[in-house]
Structure formats: structure tokens, C-alpha cells
Amino acid sequence: MDAFYASVELLRRPELRGKPVAIGGHGEPSRRGVVTTATYEARAFGIRSGMALRRAAELCPQCVFLPVDFDEYRRYSRRFKAAIATVTDRIEDRGIDEVYIDLSAVQGIRVDGGAPVARDIQRRVLEATGLSCSIGLAPNKLLAKIASDLRKPGGVTIVDEADIPALIWPLPARRINGVGPKAELQLEELGLRTIGELAAAPLSMLVARFGANYGRWLHEAANGRDERPVVTASEPVSMSRETTFERDLHLRRDWQALAACLAELCREVAADLRRRGYAGRTIGVKARYDDFRIVTRDQTLPGATDDAAAIRRAAFECLGRVPATRRLRLLGVRVAGLARTGAGAEPPRRGAAGASTAPGASSAEPAPLAAAEQAELPLSGEGNPLAL
Template identity: 55%
Template sequence: MNDGRRIAHLDMDAFYASVELLRYPELRGQPVVIGGGRNATPQQLPDGTQRFARLRDYVGRGVVTTSTYEARALGVFSAMGMMKAAALAPDAVLLPTDFDSYRHYSRLFKTAVRIFTDRIEDRGIDEIYIDLTDVSGDAAVIAENIKRAVNDATGLTCSICVAPNKLLAKIGSELDKPDGLTLLSHDDIETRIWPLGVRKINGIGPKATEKLVALGISTVGQLAAADLGVLQDTFGRTSAEWLARVSHGLDERAVVTSSEPVSISRETTFERDLHPVRDRPTLSKIFTDLCMRLAEDLERKGYHAQTIGIKLKFEDFQTVTRDATLPLPIAGGPDIRTAATTCLKRISLDKRLRLIGVRASTLVAREAANEGREIGQAELPFGEFQDD
């Protein structure tokens, strides 16, 4: 590759599902869907085998978190409604999500990559960008060594693309999945990128895709050949210029190796709508758990928070948020719960709930936080759900 920069995008293959297959290797080769609740936990039988839940038995309005490639071949993909997925693949195995395990394996694979370079941009639990420009050696050999290190550390496979920029690396990591290794240069754009649908470009969403299709533009190649004036009439000058650049594989963005989070949050959507009074014990447990997990997130990332907020979504899909800014930053679970409870008291709880979330913002690095004052350690009862 003679393009100057060497940027890699590494994407773990069907990450959540692959982690579950480490735990249940007997499910390899089968359609498996991740996203069930506690009822989907496998049952241990007297003979030592496991009894797995099936998608056909699911009742609720949850969505698919992810699925194995065998389930995807049946049309089941992430973010699909679970009931729709059950109609497509009724015999698929259903497993609950286990985000603690996924975060564990995420840390393992990212640590393995840091053996090669610390020029890494974290893009989420299962993907990263890697700047390999200053790493000596053949790009294919480096990428193969990274893939091997990730597999040795986790037992999982990943797909990686090395390209001149982040745009092409992101697209390329999807081209040869699973367990793919792809090298792209600007010379490959016409043959490998232009035939792809415009939706493959990160940043072109469903609405933009609809507008492009209405203009007769469905592939990246057609976008590259489009008249700039026509694009400007539909998208405006700035967006049209961006579309023209990315269709030719141009992207000057740097790999960002550090960034400060704006906020950290935890939320959960219930399997069924929960009543503020009749389901008070369940709500109390969920609320406390979210606050404690948020505290763990703050501890792991090294932050305290001066603003705590909550988010409620009711049965009619109305969403309400409330925030409380505190005199000093906090980080402990009980303190977060106390602050979140003060927010909760400012909301009229007269309808069933379908989602609850807790958020920490106005973040301060742990070293800079003033820990001399606490807003109260005693955990409050979830009494606000008593009012009908």
C-alpha cells in the first residue's frame, strides 16, 4: 500500500453472540438470537446438559440485540422486534444478554491490540480504529498478527481492514466477514466500493438514502457520478460536498486516541409495562441496580459527576427527563440513587412505565473531584411509586 496513512478498522464478528458461543459451544452452527430476558436463561438438566429457550416461545416487545450468522441467514438482525424475529426463525435458540461478559471480552481484545500500538480510537464495545502509519512492516502481516493476538486473548474472531483512511477502513472491514482481512487502496475504490449501496457509507442514514434513491442514486458509484448541483438542491451545499468527497473515498479525519465523555448513562426497557404501585418492588430493584451500575461505570472510567438525571418512558411512549445539579461531584451508588430519587419526585407517576434510565453528566476527573462532601449515604425507599 503506497497511500501514506495506514488506518485499520477492527470489528469483532457477531460479538455478543460469539461470546455466548464460548459459554455454550454446543450451539455452534445453530441460529442463535441474543436479547431475551431472565426467562431465556438456559436450564441445567440432571444429566448435565442444558435446555435452551426457543424464539417461538418468546412473548413481549423486546428487540434483538444480535444474532449469529446462521440466524442472520434467516433474516434475523439486530434491532429487529423479537416477535418478528420469532416469525422468521421460530426454532432459533434464545439467550439473555450478559453485558458484564461482553465488557470483559471487549477489554481483552483492546488490550491485545495495544501490544502493537497505542494509537487506537475506541468506537464502542466491539470496534476500534487503529493508526498503523508508524508501525513498521507489511500491512497484511501486521493485520494478521493483530487478528491472531485478538483470537489468542479472547478465543473470538474479528474482521480487519487496512486502508488509507477511516472511511475506507470502516467499509472494508465488512467486505470479507467473518474472520476477514481486507486491504484497500484508492485504486480499489472503483471495483470494491462503487458497486456497494450508498447505505454502506457511515454517515448516510435511512432518510438520506431515501432521498438519494429518489434521485436515481442507489450505489456509491452512482453517487460519485452525480451532478453536484443536483445534490446541493436536495441536501444543501455542505452536505452535498461531503457526499461527493466520501463517494470518491476521501476522508481526512484523524484517529482520535483520547476523548472526554459528555455523559455516562444506564437504562433498561421492560419486558412488559410496569405499574408504579403494583410493580413497586420490581421497579425499586431495577432503579437501584441502574444506579449501582452507573457508579461502577464512573469508577472504571475515573470520573465523578455533578449532574444526575433520570429518563422515564411511559406506556404511551411519552418520554420525560429530569436533572439535578449538585453542589459537589459524586460517584457512589447510594449517592447517585439519592440524587436520582430527587429527580423522580418531580415527575407525576400516573401511567405505566416501559423504560427507566439514569444518567451522569458534568463529569469531573476523579483526581480533580472534591470528595470532601457527600450528599447522603442512606439509600431511600422507592416510595414515589406508591402514589397512584
């Protein structure tokens, strides 16, 4: 989907069309927060996802800032995915605004490279949501993902194997989904800046620098090879919630505020688990210091739980093992080792009074006080993943 959150907001505020708009945090650049997404007009000023709101305001003083509204974004997410499902049920859900689609069995996919089918999907999504989407049509998911970003907004890009040298190889290596900032820096040190340069690099050099698995994967990806199927049914591996503080908090001096935040995050994660019918065994805490270093701590329980009290007890035990060396700017809670809680599933662990048992977890956390909370899309065609 094209600038998904921002586009949803523009449906509610059509007077902002054509103006630079950024979505993030509480929608106030004077308060701490980061940009979740931005309109293309805002991106022209250099505003990007993950950028501090204050920095975005410096780059574009006339930018309009809006708070995130995840309930509304989820509603539109369900709508656009339902529209795609009228074409095929071979859909791999990749998040709130992204899917891969296997169009190999769709009638007409071999006509004009699948372009008529892609445009039909765009029409259905537009009618269902009022939003535009960009589609990449390719032989595999990796190429479809890259192609979906080439003609935004509202574009259809078809990439066959013969198109790789002209369309894919001139792009920066970071355009490969799976090449992050650290890998990009290491590639630059090797003199490899484009996908084409990476494709031409000796496999032995990549393996020596990145190891056997990642080195071979880089070589395959740069040459447009990807054997992953479109996965239409999968189970989540974890659920989490996190928040960035208005001001940095110290683990000792600001304990009450941190305790309130952690307790609220635990309640939110527990509600997410129950709503989706899961329980988890491993409870983890993520903390980001004021120098942006991240530390995580976790605890595995004897049995899966979806109970807020049990999650809270384990989370506080984990937080107690986070070194109080610097102030914290972010705190998160994660529940992993998920299992279904429906019919036939082992019931989640709960204590006699309705609270889950978590042997070994500390029960010395202070009483909870209050407060906090905090995701864009691809399609695929003939054997072709279509990335939106």
C-alpha cells in the same frame, strides 16, 4: 470482531456451533427484549440486532436464544485489545468489540498492501481469545470501517483510493457510518440509493436538502474522503444504564415498579462512575413510550457527583417532568458533564451524611425497591486506519 457476543457464547457452548443463535434480554423470546447480536446462521433467517425477540422466534423457530452476559464480553474485549496492543499502541477504542488502529509505523505495512500485518493481528487475536475478527485496511477510518464489513467472518479487505469505484460505490448509501434510516429515506427521495450515486450528486443539491455541514459531509464521505485521525486517548462524555420492561408501565398506576427500576439504574450508573473514576454534573432520564417515541429530561447540578443518592434525587426530579400521556416500555438514566475524580481533581459533591447535595432536586421520591440492566468492532493501515 465477528458476531462478538454470540461468538463468546459459542466458546462456552460449542455444541451450538453451526446453529442459529441469538443473544438478547433474558434469552427468552416469550419475554420482552431485543436481539443484541446473532450468529451468521441466525442472520440468514433475517434476524438482526434491535429486533424483538418474539419476532426473531417467528422468523426462526429453531433459533437458540441466550441471555446477555456483559461481564464475560468485557473480559474478552480486554483480551483482544491487549493482543492488538502487542503490535502497536496506536489504538482508538470504539467500544466493546471495535477499534481503529494506525499501522503507519508498523514494520511491513507497505508489503502486499499490509495484508501480512492484518493476518498477523488476526492470528494474535485468535490465540488470545479463540475468536475471529474481520479487518478493513484503508487510507482513512471511514473506508476502513466499510471495508471491515465486506468479508465477514474472518476476512481481510484492502481498499485503496483506486478501489473506491469498484468496491465502495456499488454499496447502499446506508453502509456509510453516519447515514442512518432517516437520512437514507431522504436520499432515496432524491433518487440516491448507492454510495456511487451519492458521490455523483451535485453538492448544491445535498446542501439544499441536508444543510451545509451534513450535506458537505455526505459528499466527502461518498467520495471516500475522511480527515479524522486515529484518537488514542479520549475521555467519555457520559455514562448511562437503561432497561426495557417486561410489560409497559404507567407513570402513575405503576409508580412503585418504575421507582424501583429507576433507583436501581441510578445505583448501577453510580457504580460505573466510581469504578472508572469519574463524576458528572448533568443527570438525565430517557423514557420510551409504548408507541416508541422517546422523551428525555435532564438537570445540571452545581457540582459533579458520583453519589447514587444525589443521582437518584436528580433522576426522580427529571422523571417527574416526563408527561404521563402513555405507558413506558423503556427507562434509562444518563450522567454527563464528566470529570475525573482522581488525584488533583476537584472532589465530587457530597452531603454531610455522605449523600451528594443536589439543590433544587426533589427529595419526595419513594424508597427504592429493586431491579434491572443492558454493546460489536473495526481496525486501520498505512496512514491506514485498520478497522476490526
